[in-house]
Amino acid sequence: MAGSVDLHKISRFANLAIPSMAVLFFLGGHYLSFYFHFLTVTFLLLTLVNLFYLFIQKKHTLLRNFGILGQARYIIESIGPEMRQYLFANDTEERPFNRIERSEIYRKSKGIDAASAFGSQLNFDNAEVKIRHSMYPVDKADIKPYSLTFGEERGLENSYTITKPYMVSAMSYGALGEKAVRALSRGARMAGIAMNTGEGGTPKYHMAEGGELIFQMGTAKFGVRNDDGSLNDDKLRKLCAEPTIKMVEIKLSQGAKPGKGGLLPKEKITKEISELRGVPMGKDVVSPAHHIECVCKKTTVAFIKRVQDIAMIPVGIKLCIGKTSDFLEMVLEMKAQNIFPDFIAVDGAEGGTGAAPKAFMDGYGMPLLPALYSVNKILVREGVRDKTKIIAAGKLINSSRQFIALALGADAIYSARGFMLSLGCIQAMLCGNNTCPVGITTHDPSLQKGLIVEEKAKRIANYVHGLEHDFYEMLAASGIRDTKDIKIDQLYIPEDTALAGQIKALLNNPNL
Numbered sequence: 273m274a275g276s277v278d279l280h281k282i283s284r285f286a287n288l289a290i291p292s293m294a295v296l297f298f299l300g301g302h303y304l305s306f307y308f309h310f311l312t313v314t315f316l317l318l319t320l321v322n323l324f325y326l327f328i329q330k331k332h333t334l335l336r337n338f339g340i341l342g343q344a345r346y347i348i349e350s351i352g353p354e355m356r357q358y359l360f361a362n363d364t365e366e367r368p369f370n371r372i373e374r375s376e377i378y379r380k381s382k383g384i385d386a387a388s389a390f391g392s393q394l395n396f397d398n399a400e401v402k403i404r405h406s407m408y409p410v411d412k413a414d415i416k417p418y419s420l421t422f423g424e425e426r427g428l429e430n431s432y433t434i435t436k437p438y439m440v441s442a443m444s445y446g447a448l449g450e451k452a453v454r455a456l457s458r459g460a461r462m463a464g465i466a467m468n469t470g471e472g473g474t475p476k477y478h479m480a481e482g483g484e485l486i487f488q489m490g491t492a493k494f495g496v497r498n499d500d501g502s503l504n505d506d507k508l509r510k511l512c513a514e515p516t517i518k519m520v521e522i523k524l525s526q527g528a529k530p531g532k533g534g535l536l537p538k539e540k541i542t543k544e545i546s547e548l549r550g551v552p553m554g555k556d557v558v559s560p561a562h563h564i565e566c567v568c569k570k571t572t573v574a575f576i577k578r579v580q581d582i583a584m585i586p587v588g589i590k591l592c593i594g595k596t597s598d599f600l601e602m603v604l605e606m607k608a609q610n611i612f613p614d615f616i617a618v619d620g621a622e623g624g625t626g627a628a629p630k631a632f633m634d635g636y637g638m639p640l641l642p643a644l645y646s647v648n649k650i651l652v653r654e655g656v657r658d659k660t661k662i663i664a665a666g667k668l669i670n671s672s673r674q675f676i677a678l679a680l681g682a683d684a685i686y687s688a689r690g691f692m693l694s695l696g697c698i699q700a701m702l703c704g705n706n707t708c709p710v711g712i713t714t715h716d717p718s719l720q721k722g723l724i725v726e727e728k729a730k731r732i733a734n735y736v737h738g739l740e741h742d743f744y745e746m747l748a749a750s751g752i753r754d755t756k757d758i759k760i761d762q763l764y765i766p767e768d769t770a771l772a773g774q775i776k777a778l779l780n781n782p783n784l
């Protein structure tokens with residue numbers, strides 16, 4: 273291209289200039305001042321590195337063609353995410369959460385008024401679901417306080433009632449470091465909300481903070497397994513007798529990697545992890561893609577019943593929807609066996625994870641809003657909506673998205689990354705590397721050092737307080753006196769959203 277910089281020419285010049293400079297500085301050191309030899313050594317080293325790049329290494333074409341200057345590309349590329357995040361990306365550009373969304377959480381968590389000025393920076397040209405207000409807003413004092421009881425459908429003695437619609441979604445000790453788990457658990461306790469333990473086995477650090485916990489049983493059943501990965505009834509019974517464990521969640525699948533199991537490499541199995549997860553040291557442990565007890569709809573529903581009978585507390589399932597017909601068939605089986613989970617947690621494909629293959633993260637699963645609509649619709653259509661509760665998860669980090677989820681049929685809200693951001697997550701996207709710069713998804717003590725549990729716990733409580741404040745304000749603006757009356761007609765759903773497509777699909781095909 274005319275006028276463009278010819279990098280090849282520049283690199284050829286540099287490749288000659290570097291050894292020439294070494295010779296020049298050598299002469300300078302010999303004839304003028306000894307101190308020039310410091311530069312001689314530097315340029316000699318650069319010459320050697322350059323020769324290595326140009327003639328010896330064979331992996332990188334760029335370095336073989338351009339020499340040391342080619343290295344600049346790798347350096348610039350490696351600091352690209354930081355440069356974009358801090359300098360170049362605009363406020364609505366980044367994913368999964370843009371700066372506006374993150375700032376709102378940071379401000380709520382610090383207890384700062386999250387009001388903005390001038391106008392919304394979001395899209396109003398028919399691309400997003402919005403909420404309809406009422407011409408006759410109600411008084412906040414007239415709104416019935418939120419309350420939801422899990423297990424009431426089965427008349428459980430140990431049913432569990434929540435009085436705020438939010439819960440911390442599953443994140444295991446393993447994905448999170450000790451301090452993050454402690455700060456989240458303490459913050460959840462201060463806020464008066466429940467926290468899901470994730471699939472990391474016996475929730476030692478969660479329990480130490482004394483909050484109310486939902487024990488998650490992943491497909492490897494860490495903490496409650498036999499050596500072959502099947503359920504150990506006695507271990508589960510013992511754990512559920514702990515006063516901090518309020519509910520059990522059987523994880524069937526997860527939005528970020530539906531249908532995918534996992535591997536816990538032996539290198540990661542420390543003595544502590546081996547004890548908490550109930551797995552031997554020195555051997556890789558596989559998390560299968562499904563519970564070995566659950567090979568079809570019949571065995572899956574029977575397994576829910578088995579866990580309910582052992583746990584004696586509410587027991588629900590977590591899943592990401594793939595084929596709506598699969599879910600319909602499972603509901604029909606539940607009806608046939610007259611067994612229903614006490615809750616169904618619907619995880620959208622946009623959900624997060626500590627680590628997952630990119631193909632799964634990007635390519636699999638139904639996004640939350642259409643999935644939630646489908647689950648609710650199918651339960652209503654089959655006449656069993658009153659047999660269970662629905663919890664929604666998937667980027668429900670702010671009050672408006674949470675309200676939309678409630679309008680689509682959710683009874684309660686799970687958030688994982690909302691609470692991570694509240695803890696101080698800066699979206700460095702390094703959760704799987706053990707190098708989280710703010711000490712959340714790392715076990716490195718030098719990185720956890722900066723995470724002060726007391727301070728961060730307060731942020732969690734502030735965040736929940738801010739969300740709750742918005743929640744009642746929004747109910748008032750929508751003219752709703754009881755959360756149960758938040759319905760889909762409260763939403764404005766543009767034609768070209770995935771949600772509109774799914775609504776049409778379900779209307780047109782009763783077998784979905």
Ligand SMILES: Cc1cc2nc3c(=O)[nH]c(=O)nc-3n(C[C@H](O)[C@H](O)[C@H](O)COP(=O)(O)O)c2cc1C
Nearest residue numbers: 441442443470471623624625626666667687688689
């Ligand atoms: C660091 C991290 C660890 C997670 N660990 C688990 C887990 O152990 N079990 C699980 O079912 N989901 C896990 N998830 C998924 C979340 O529980 C949640 O379903 C998903 O991220 C959607 O919620 P969000 O959009 O609010 O993050 C994890 C997510 C993150 C970000």
